[in-house]
Amino acid sequence: MKAIAVIFGGRSAEHDVSIITAHIPIIDTLLSCExxxxxxxxxxxxxxxxxDKAMNELAYFKKxxxxxxxxxxxxxxLSFDDGLTLKWPGMFGKSQKIDVVFPSLHGTYGEDGxxxxxxxxxxVPFVGCDIFGSAVAMDKVLTKQVIAAEGMPVVPYVWFLKxxxxxxxxxxxxxxxxxxxxxxxxxxxxxxxxxMAKVKNDAELENAIEVALxxxxxxxxxxxxxxxxxxxxxxMGNDEVRTANCERPLNKTEFFNFSDKYxxxxxxxxxxxxxxxxxxxPADIGEELTREFKELGTKVYKALDLSGIARVDFLMHAxxxxxxxxxxxxxxxxxxxxxxxxxGVSNMDLVLGLVKLAEERFEKQKNTTFAFQSDILQKVGGSxxxx
Amino acid sequence: MLNNLIQLSKAxxxxxxxxxxxxxxxxxxxxxxxxxxGSGPVVLMLHGWKDSLRTFDALIPYLAKHRIVxxxxxxxxxxxxxxxxxxxxxYVDFVRSFVEKMNLQVDTIVGHSFGGRIAIRGVGSRIxxxxxxxxxxxxxxxxxxxxxxxxxxxMAKIGRFVTxxxxxxxxxxxxxxxxxxxxxxxxFTAGALKDTFVSVVAENLSEFASKITVPTLIVWxxxxxxxxxxxxIRIKELVHGSTLRVVDTAGHFxxxxxxxxxxxxxxxxxx
Numbered sequence: 249m250k251a252i253a254v255i256f257g258g259r260s261a262e263h264d265v266s267i268i269t270a271h272i273p274i275i276d277t278l279l280s281c282e283x284x285x286x287x288x289x290x291x292x293x294x295x296x297x298x299x300d301k302a303m304n305e306l307a308y309f310k311k312x313x314x315x316x317x318x319x320x321x322x323x324x325x326l327s328f329d330d331g332l333t334l335k336w337p338g339m340f341g342k343s344q345k346i347d348v349v350f351p352s353l354h355g356t357y358g359e360d361g362x363x364x365x366x367x368x369x370x371x372v373p374f375v376g377c378d379i380f381g382s383a384v385a386m387d388k389v390l391t392k393q394v395i396a397a398e399g400m401p402v403v404p405y406v407w408f409l410k411x412x413x414x415x416x417x418x419x420x421x422x423x424x425x426x427x428x429x430x431x432x433x434x435x436x437x438x439x440x441x442x443x444m445a446k447v448k449n450d451a452e453l454e455n456a457i458e459v460a461l462x463x464x465x466x467x468x469x470x471x472x473x474x475x476x477x478x479x480x481x482x483x484m485g486n487d488e489v490r491t492a493n494c495e496r497p498l499n500k501t502e503f504f505n506f507s508d509k510y511x512x513x514x515x516x517x518x519x520x521x522x523x524x525x526x527x528x529x530p531a532d533i534g535e536e537l538t539r540e541f542k543e544l545g546t547k548v549y550k551a552l553d554l555s556g557i558a559r560v561d562f563l564m565h566a567x568x569x570x571x572x573x574x575x576x577x578x579x580x581x582x583x584x585x586x587x588x589x590x591x592g593v594s595n596m597d598l599v600l601g602l603v604k605l606a607e608e609r610f611e612k613q614k615n616t617t618f619a620f621q622s623d624i625l626q627k628v629g630g631s632x633x634x635x
Numbered sequence: 636m637l638n639n640l641i642q643l644s645k646a647x648x649x650x651x652x653x654x655x656x657x658x659x660x661x662x663x664x665x666x667x668x669x670x671x672x673g674s675g676p677v678v679l680m681l682h683g684w685k686d687s688l689r690t691f692d693a694l695i696p697y698l699a700k701h702r703i704v705x706x707x708x709x710x711x712x713x714x715x716x717x718x719x720x721x722x723x724x725x726y727v728d729f730v731r732s733f734v735e736k737m738n739l740q741v742d743t744i745v746g747h748s749f750g751g752r753i754a755i756r757g758v759g760s761r762i763x764x765x766x767x768x769x770x771x772x773x774x775x776x777x778x779x780x781x782x783x784x785x786x787x788x789x790m791a792k793i794g795r796f797v798t799x800x801x802x803x804x805x806x807x808x809x810x811x812x813x814x815x816x817x818x819x820x821x822x823f824t825a826g827a828l829k830d831t832f833v834s835v836v837a838e839n840l841s842e843f844a845s846k847i848t849v850p851t852l853i854v855w856x857x858x859x860x861x862x863x864x865x866x867x868i869r870i871k872e873l874v875h876g877s878t879l880r881v882v883d884t885a886g887h888f889x890x891x892x893x894x895x896x897x898x899x900x901x902x903x904x905x906x
Contacts, residue, residue: 459659
């Protein structure tokens with residue numbers, strides 16, 4: 249039986265959402281297929297790593313006092329000697345070799361490529377996007393720059409760093425005012441609408457920038473499209489990709505904030521995972537637009553060198569039907585399994601399919617040449633002290 | 636009459652089902668969630684321990700002639716945790732900064748329970764300067780420790796030593812939890828705010844209450860076991876010229892249990 253580690257939690261504002269994604273559908277599916285020895289690996293908000301089979305139950309993270317009990321456990325160490333091994337130190341210490349990893353971290357230190365870098369160093373296959381696509385997709389500005397350079401449409405925007413804002417606030421505000429209002433202000437590295445705001449006047453704009461800079465060093469201000477239709481499209485695959493349904497989130501309020509996206513949906517949804525109740529799947533936008541979104545989504549997937557799974561978000565003007573690529577999410581909450589299900593992909597097909605894609609990519613990378621024989625060391629002169 | 640009020644309250648809550656979304660701002664380098672609705676004289680509402688600005692939802696429709704500003708205090712609701720241990724004075728200072736940041740001329744402060752502590756200390760020390768104040772089941776005026784709590788306190792100390800050795804150490808957490816639950820203390824569940832909780836409950840606010848000079852309405856549930864009615868009577872004695880309204884069938888969350896009646900008292904007081 250293959251040992252699989254599902255890594256979740258993490259030093260991120262989306263810590264709690266990550267716990268949900270890890271269990272619904274990932275761990276639940278891996279356990280029920282009975283093909284894997286499932287090792288849940290939980291990273292605290294402070295960055296401490298723990299692993300205990302009891303954490304395979306979502307209920308573990310709901311019991312009062314669980315954080316206290318956690319401190320009674322031994323932290324788990326990682327060893328990179330010929331693959332990845334989990335090690336619990338101590339007199340009765342034990343270790344567990346891991347065959348494949350399923351990262352389930354949203355946001356910083358996880359979805360942003362950090363964890364992928366670690367797993368590459370460990371030389372272990374892992375599910376989802378690799379380090380490069382993850383890092384680009386985590387930065388909303390870098391994403392737009394790559395997309396635009398590839399000739400795909402993005403909404404007009406202004407971006408700046410905290411230090412720019414402190415030094416040349418007036419100039420930045422000048423260029424922002426040339427954009428079409430209302431505007432959206434976003435910290436570039438955060439997901440789940442955290443620190444994000446829609447603003448309609450100068451006072452709101454400056455407050456929103458202050459809030460965004462509280463969460464991030466880099467801020468994006470972009471034009472709002474009105475009237476707006478949002479479309480989101482989950483995609484999976486490596487070289488060959490498959491799209492799920494175009495999904496249209498239906499916002500009850502003017503703006504979908506964090507609690508709408510996760511909490512109100514989750515409350516009703518019970519076992520449905522981290523995602524929304526309020527969406528139309530497939531979006532009622534006609535065949536032609538559906539095809540257009542799917543083609544554009546696939547192009548984005550390739551342009552950002554994504555693999556495994558991702559979700560591409562679009563904006564569309566409801567009147568002119570003009571489409572813009574907005575953001576890319578390399579670990580969609582709960583893998584967007586509700587959408588995949590409607591596209592005929594069961595949780596089993598989805599989760600096991602992703603594991604297979606991870607192993608295929610790993611095998612392929614093995615065949616890529618990374619090291620070269622060279623005689624440069626022999627040719628180079630000795631250190632200066634010898635002269 | 637009372638039934639009518641409850642009916643009315645339900646109807647209004649129904650139509651209120653999707654309130655404006657809360658907003659964020661930065662105060663003392665902490666992200667704070669707040670809600671700002673309506674127009675008129677400003678009523679600033681401070682919620683209780685482990686509660687949030689939403690606790691006042693049912694009161695809002697009745698106070699239509701006012702601008703209601705509510706915030707999630709640091710450590711609660713959608714606001715960030717204080718970066719170190721705070722006492723009541725720190726919360727007062729935070730509320731002062733919030734008022735400055737929002738540029739508010741506060742007409743009335745409404746404080747429930749722990750929010751009442753902040754109001755008493757803030758207004759008593761004149762750091763917060765509203766024209767009026769409403770204290771709903773406000774904490775901070777508890778009598779000195781009862782004999783029962785002194786005994787339980789002694790048990791806690793003994794327990795701390797006994798549970799250091801196995802096999803008792805295995806039950807340490809369960810025993811502690813049972814003990815704190817029997818005292819009715821929020822300490823065990825205070826999480827990251829444990830030290831703040833200790834510092835907050837340690838302070839008796841009699842001195843500040845006696846310095847309050849603004850018109851004050853005190854609202855209390857007769858069956859309150861968290862802050863028993865005798866504390867309302869103490870506040871009434873200390874705060875010169877204050878008015879006490881006791882709601883017969885309610886407990887500590889009187890503003891939620893009997894929102895119609897509480898709102899009516901507040902509305903009359905604000906006129």
